Amino acid sequence: MSGAMIDTAGAPKMRRGFPLSAYLICAGGIVWREGLRFVHQRERFVSALVRPLLWLFIFAAGFRQVLGVSIIAPYKTYILYEVYIAPGLVGMILLFNGMQSSLSMVYDRETGTMKTLLVSPLPRWYLLCSKLFAGVAVGVVQVYVFFAIAWFWEVRPDWLGYLSALPAIFLAGLMLGALGMLLSSLVQQLENFAGVMNFVIFPMYFASSALYPLWRVQESSPLLYRICQFNPFTHAVELIRFALYRQFNTDAFLIVLGCTIVFLGGAILAYDPARGLISRKRQ
Amino acid sequence: MQDGILSQEEGRLPALSVEGVSHSYGARKALDEVSFTVPQGSFTALLGPNGAGKSTLFSLVTRLFDVRHGRIHILGFDLTADPGEALRRLGVVFQARTLDLDLSIRQNLVYHAALHGLSGAKAKARIGEILATSELRERLSDKARNLSGGQLRSIEIVRAFMHRPRLILLDEPTVGLDIRSRAAILAEVRRLVREEGVSVLWATHLIDEIDESDRVVVLHQGTVRAEGLVPHVVAAERAGSIGEAFTRLTGVTAANGREEARA
Numbered sequence: 001m002s003g004a005m006i007d008t009a010g011a012p013k014m015r016r017g018f019p020l021s022a023y024l025i026c027a028g029g030i031v032w033r034e035g036l037r038f039v040h041q042r043e044r045f046v047s048a049l050v051r052p053l054l055w056l057f058i059f060a061a062g063f064r065q066v067l068g069v070s071i072i073a074p075y076k077t078y079i080l081y082e083v084y085i086a087p088g089l090v091g092m093i094l095l096f097n098g099m100q101s102s103l104s105m106v107y108d109r110e111t112g113t114m115k116t117l118l119v120s121p122l123p124r125w126y127l128l129c130s131k132l133f134a135g136v137a138v139g140v141v142q143v144y145v146f147f148a149i150a151w152f153w154e155v156r157p158d159w160l161g162y163l164s165a166l167p168a169i170f171l172a173g174l175m176l177g178a179l180g181m182l183l184s185s186l187v188q189q190l191e192n193f194a195g196v197m198n199f200v201i202f203p204m205y206f207a208s209s210a211l212y213p214l215w216r217v218q219e220s221s222p223l224l225y226r227i228c229q230f231n232p233f234t235h236a237v238e239l240i241r242f243a244l245y246r247q248f249n250t251d252a253f254l255i256v257l258g259c260t261i262v263f264l265g266g267a268i269l270a271y272d273p274a275r276g277l278i279s280r281k282r283q
Numbered sequence: 284m285q286d287g288i289l290s291q292e293e294g295r296l297p298a299l300s301v302e303g304v305s306h307s308y309g310a311r312k313a314l315d316e317v318s319f320t321v322p323q324g325s326f327t328a329l330l331g332p333n334g335a336g337k338s339t340l341f342s343l344v345t346r347l348f349d350v351r352h353g354r355i356h357i358l359g360f361d362l363t364a365d366p367g368e369a370l371r372r373l374g375v376v377f378q379a380r381t382l383d384l385d386l387s388i389r390q391n392l393v394y395h396a397a398l399h400g401l402s403g404a405k406a407k408a409r410i411g412e413i414l415a416t417s418e419l420r421e422r423l424s425d426k427a428r429n430l431s432g433g434q435l436r437s438i439e440i441v442r443a444f445m446h447r448p449r450l451i452l453l454d455e456p457t458v459g460l461d462i463r464s465r466a467a468i469l470a471e472v473r474r475l476v477r478e479e480g481v482s483v484l485w486a487t488h489l490i491d492e493i494d495e496s497d498r499v500v501v502l503h504q505g506t507v508r509a510e511g512l513v514p515h516v517v518a519a520e521r522a523g524s525i526g527e528a529f530t531r532l533t534g535v536t537a538a539n540g541r542e543e544a545r546a
Binding site: 019023028029036037112116118119120127 | 345366375
């Protein structure tokens, strides 16, 4: 009705842009908020630790007599089953943490707090990457607390191994967090997230090298072996396993890196208002 | 990052310009060729009954939805081509509560400031500045979940002003509040508008939230039915009041906040 047309020729030319400090403050704020939420949700921290520790204390104790682990890289001697599954349990922490972060994104979207993030003037890809980094940082803290407890359970890589594993743990966390972020853009309601447990977390975890070496899987089921090889979680676990013993698994690294780029790219597209699924779903 | 000072070019442009914007949800058209402006320094009420398309319009102006048809400029910056520059000049209060209830009030405000590139120290100084005379200053350490609906809304309004925006959007900010809280919120926003010199687009379906000196944009069934200063819209419709003009323009009886609260 109104003919309110703007004279675009008179539009301001001066763009102040955003200084580097604005980006850093923004990322710091997102990490800080994620940390606060984690501290406030003590039960989340406890359950994140109890889950892998139960596997280590009970499952591994039961299976160490049943499952023999031969000498395979990166190990140079026979190892306890507890030592074998420790990298898989680290992967489990990161997997659940990634899904927990995406669950909180769905929750934030339902409660409206996600809007606060999305109307920030900084680029949306940057906001999502910051959110992802924040979630991974929380996951890394959980992993090192797990390592500290597992040390008393004879899971004792050398001290430099803890350090060399850090980039691998971080990259694996990024991949799983990016996958969670992508899933959060596909899940419409919080209630639907239970499906993610059944169709993503459990299959990813069990169809991998987290609990048993792939050569054993191949002996019993070549098909399952193939599936395990296609599962990016397998490669995340192997990347961590090798890094924990100061070895670099190039194949695992490239696959994890590639999957991270694909998942994160998908999540950024999904949260982009121009192309994304978020606004379309509201229709 | 944001100093709130307008460049000379920005000073002469409308705070908000919506040009021929349409948006559909599947086959249903929520907005149809909507065009209007919000001049700088004005308090503009976006008046429309429930379902008129106000929230859809807000989702487009805040870039939660992509503008697929038409153009939106904030102080001359095209929202699609230059979203960062446009959004840094914008503050928003959404209809639904968007505070993190598990965080304290101060933490919520500092987090919002960080999202706009404001350091913690600057954020705290700004909080002190905005809440200098407010009772809410004493509640900054309280968790958001311990505040009343009216107090939460007040904090959301403070939050919208944190990064010194030049345009504030408020989507039905008084919904669900009692009469006293409604009046207090409206008075608070008008005070901040006077003191900060910002422009406001206040979406409402309540006729008694509109002042004689305000500008009004009447939105109904996704189209703009009238736009201008309240006396002009009333005169154009040969009505006795803005409520009567609204009824003539939309065929809907204007809702009144006091009556709604009593109901």
